[in-house]
Amino acid sequence: MKKCRITVMRITRYEDLMARYENPIEHACEMQEGQVFIANGWERPEGFCPSAWDTLSPFVLALSHGAEDFYEGWMKNPRSAMLSCNDGFRPVSFLVEALNEDAD
Template identity: 35%
Template sequence: MKHKVKITVLDTKLYPEYQQQYCVNPCSGKCPVYNKGDEFMFYRDDVRDDFWHCGLDTLVKTDGNPDEVAGGPKKPFCSEAWDAISRYIYAGLQGGSIMKGWMRDENTMITCCNDGTRPVIFKIERIDYE
């Protein structure tokens, strides 16, 4: 059995009151490198090893410009997002449970990046295939 991991951006949030209070640029806005609905597919097999390339060129669907979306052909995943979700991607690519006992489906995880003023919400799914 082989495993791949699908990432979907469920939402991009914005907390302008925190940006106003704490950021150098108080009008930074939402995350500029992910869009709601973006989808990424990670493989780790004899042909591809997307994990060790921090998600570079894993983008499979976007309404934005693929060259400007993290995970597209020119940008790896944002370091804050990668830090927050890479452990789940790795576990899924190895066939492990992503969040047993917490999520209804142990092969699915809902999580977000570490940016407290404009977090991106991700759905991570382990997909088993032959």
């Protein structure tokens, strides 16, 4: 089993949807663009958003166990995936990459 790097690539905010539908929330998302997490195999990295992990974890699990080429050539790097969390107001895009380093 391998480690995986998870990089926060982009954070989008839909202010119009937030104003119309969301109850005010302080610190709804603590992620920052460029932030990097290392998943030790399929384990959620410390400080990583639990909700985002629910979306990413099946891909991290697969990549950490050697899966490649999701959706028949979707990614230039077959050992990676570009994914977003399920927050409809401020979705965060993550690049998940399998590393050559073995998990602990």
